[in-house]
Amino acid sequence: MTSRVPFYLLITMLIIVGLGMSLYRHDVYGVPWTAGQEHQVWEVEARVEFQAKGDPVKISLATPDTQQGFTLINENTSSPGYGFALINTENGRRAEWTKREANGNQILYFKNQMLVDENAKFPTEPPLGDAKPVVLDSPLMTAAEAMLSQARQRSADNSTLTRELIKQFNDNESQNAGLLTKEMSKADAISAILSLEGIHARVVGALHLEDGRRRQSIIPMVEIWNNDKWELFNLDTGALDTTKNLMIWNQKGTPLLEVMGGTNSQVSFSIIAQDISPQQATDEKIQAESLLNFSIHSLPIEEQAMFKTIMLVPIGALIVVMLRVLIGLKTSGTFMPVLIAVAFVQTQLVPGIVGFLLIVGTGLIIRSYLSRLNLLLVARISAVIITVILIISVFTVVAFKIGLVEGLTITFFPMIILSWTIERMSILWEEEGAKEVIVQGGGSLLTAVLVYMAMTNDFVRHITFNFIGIQLVILAVILMLGNYTGYRLSELKRFKPLVKD
Template sequence: MSRLPFYLLVGLLMVAGIGLSVHRHITLEVPWTPGEQREVWEIEALINFTAQDGPVLVNMALPTRQQSFRLLTEHTASPGYGLAFLEEAGGRRAQWSIREASGSQQLYYTTQMLVTPDASPPQIEPPELRNDIIWERPYDTAAAQMIERAWNRSADGATFARELIRDFGDERQGENSRLLLTQFERGPLLVRLLNQAGVPAREVSGLVLEDARRRQTLSQWVQVFDGERWALFDPATGEQGHPDNLLLWEASGQAVLEVQGGTNSRVTFSMLSRNQPAAAAVRSQLAEETLLTFSIHSLPLEEQALFQTILLIPIGALVVVLLRILVGISTSGTFMPVLIALAFIQTTLVTGLVGFLLVVAVGLVIRNYLSYLNLLLVARVSAVIITVIAIISLFSVLSFRFGLNAGLTITFFPMIILAWTIERMSILWEEEGPREVLIQGGGSLLTAVIAFLAMTNPWVRHITFNFLGVQMILMALILLLGNYTGYRLLELRRFKPVTED
C-alpha cells in the first residue's frame, strides 16, 4: 500500500501549522518568546475652544495605521456631547456634536499606540495631482524659476524635493525664495511647488513623542510620493526620513481640527511611555479575528485560563509517544502519566509525587484485602474509587491539622484514574510480581515528571497558548512517530552479549 497519502497529510499539517504561526507572528506581532516587552505610548489630546451660545460641531483627525505604530485602544471624555468615529478617504476622524453650548469647552481624546518597528507598511494608493494651482504676479515667475533650478539638480521626485527645500534654507536662500516666503508659509508653499512640477506631495501633521511631555503641539512635515512609497521631509532642514519618535497624526493633507460654533480653538497633546509584556500589548488586537488570526484571546478570562491548560495536553501526549515508542518505557496505562502531570501542575512536583505515592501505596494495601472478598470487577473498582476518595480526604485533613497547606492540593488528582491505576497495579502484582509493578509504576512516574517539566516550561506554555498552529505541528510529529517500527532504545540491551563476544 502506498504511503504517499500519509506523508502528504503529515506535510500538509506541518506546513499549515508553521504557516499559521508565522502569519500570526508577522501580522499581529505576537512574540515567539514569553516575557518580551513592547513600548506603548499613551497619548491624550485636549481640545479647548469657546462656544458661542449655539450648536457646536467639532471635527478632529485621528491617527491611523502606519508602519511604526499600531492603535491599541482609544476613548474620549466629552460630557453632554454626541460622538461618532468617521471613516473617510483621507483617514479617521472623531466628530463631537451638541445642540447648545456656551463658554469655555474642553474635550478629551486618549489613545494607546503600540510601537511596531518591524510591521509591514500599509498599502499605498498613488495620489492625484492638483491641477488648480494658480499664481499671481510676480509669484508665478519666482515659482517657475525655483522649480527649474531645483529640477536641474535632481534625478527623481525625492531628490527634487530635497533640493527645493534646501533652496529655501538660509545658505541658499535667494530673492525668489524670500519673495515667496513673504506671501506663503513654508509647508504649503513647498507642496504647491512640488505639485506644479508634477511631483505628488502633501503636508502632514506629526507628533514628536517625548516621555512625560505636556501641552505639546503638532509639527508640520512634507510627504513626497516617489512612485512606490511616501518619503517624509522636514520642511525646515530638508532632512529625509521618518524619525522613530514621530507619530503621524494627520496624513491626508486635511485640517487637524475644525470647530463650527466656537472660537479660539486649539488642541494640545500630553504623552507618557511605558513598557508592558508583548502578549498583553497585542491582546486587544485579537478581539476582531479572522480565520487566519483565530485565537483563544476572544474568550472570557476564565475560559482562557482553562484552555491554557487544555492546550498543554498534546505536549504531554508527545512526550508519552516519544518515551513509549522510541525509548520503550512501560507505563501503567497509556496516557495516565499525562493526567498525573496535569495534577502535578496544580500541586507542584514534590507535593504531587509524595501525594501520589502515598495514595497508591495505601490503596494497594486496601485493594489487596478486597481481593480476598472475591468481588466482581465493577464492584471492586467502585470500592477502590470510594477508598481513594477516603484516603485523599484523610490526607487533606491531616495536612491541614499539621499546618501543611500544600497537602490540600492533593484533591487535584484524578480520582478515577488513581482508582484504575491501583486496580491495574494490583492485578499486575498478582500475575507478574512486584518487579513488574515497580517497572511500570516507575515508568509512569518518570514519564509524568518529564511531561510535567515540558508542560510547565514558560516558552512551551506561551507557544501553545498564542499559536494554535502548533497543535497541527504536534499532530504531524505524533503521526510520524506512530509510523516508526524499529527497535526501542531499551531493547538494545539484548545485543550487549553480542558486543561482548
C-alpha cells in the first residue's frame, strides 16, 4: 500500500508557502487584505510601436506630472538597447529614447504610477503673453469667424463661448464645422478659433482610468485659461469635464509622440489599478526586494491586465471540483462552465445567459439535421464550428439592428468549446434522452453562474491578483478534494426509503 505521508506533506507545504507569501506581501509591502480605496494607485503604461529604417532613432514622448487628483510617485521604462532620459522642457516633461541604429518593428514601454491624492500639490502655470491668433486660409478663416460670431452671441464669458463652439462642431448640419474638420481635427479647430478671440487654448491628451483596460487611445480635449485656472472641456458634450478618473497625459498641449528615424508610429495605453499603500508604491520600496520584481507586478501593464482574469480561473476550478465531487452536480464537460463564466464576465450575466441559451439551442437544432447526413466526426465537428460562428454573427447583427448593445458582446463566447458542447449534448440526447441533456445543461449553466459570481466579487478579484500565494492554497484544497471517496449529496436520496422504514 502506497504511503500517504508524502501527499500530506505536499499539501502542508503548499498551504504554508502560500499563506507565508501572502503574509509577506501584506506585512512588508502593506498590500491590504481587502480592496480599499484609501491608497489606490493607477499604473499606466504607454506602448510605443514603430518601424525603424536602419537610421539613428530618436523617440520623444510627452509624459504626465503631478496634477489635480493625482501625485506621480514612480516612472520607469522597458527598452533594452536604447538610451533613455526624462527631460524637463519649456513645453513639459518628455521621455526620450535614442539609438544609433535600429531596424524593423520596435516596441518601447513607458510606465508610471499615479497615486490618487485629493491634496496633490502642483503649480498652476499661467500662459505667457497674449494669445497669438492662428493664421488660416481664406475659406477656413471665413468659416471660423462665422462660427465665432455665432458662439459670441450665445455666450457670456470664455467658458460658455467654448461650450457653444463645441456644440456647433457636434452639429452634423454645420457646413462651417465640416469645412474646418476636413483640414484639421476638431480639437485643433476649436483651439484655433479661440485664439482668434484672444483666448489661450491648447489641445491636451486625456485617459479615462478604468481597471484592466488595454490598448486604449489618447482622448483629445481642449483646455482654456479662464482668469486664474485652466478649464478642461469634453469635446463630445461641450461641458467642463470633472470626471474623477480622468488623467491628463499630455498636459502642455505639445505633440504626444515625435519619431525621428522611424515610420508608422503609434501609441497605446494599458491601465491597471492597485490597492496598495503609498509607501509600497515608491521607488525605494519596489527596488528593495527582488521578489517583487519577479512577480506579476513586474510585467507590462497589458499583460498584468490579462493575468487579472487568468488568476480567477483557479477559483472557478475549485468551485467546479466542489460541485462535482461533494455535491455530485452533473455538467456537460468538466471545465466548460469555467470558460463560459469567463465569457459572462465580459458580456454581463443576463445577456450572457440569453446568448448561451440561444447559441446552444439553435446549434442543437442544426446538429440534429447534421446527424442525418452520417458525416465523419471531424467533418461533423467542423460543420458545427462554422455553424456556431454563423449563429453568433447573425445574433450580433440582429442585436445591433434592434438597438441591443449588450448583444454585441456575444462574440466573447469560446466558439470551439460551444461547438463541442453542442456535439456532446446532441449525442447525449440520442443516447440518454432529453432529460439528461436538460440535467447536464442546467448543471453547466448553474455552475457557470456560481463561478461568475465568484469571479466578479471584488474581494476575490483583489486577493487572487495581489496575493499569488493564494493560488498555492487553492491547489492544496483541490488536491485534498481529489482524495474524497465518500458519498455525494446528490446520492443521499437513495437512502430515503430507509429513513421512512
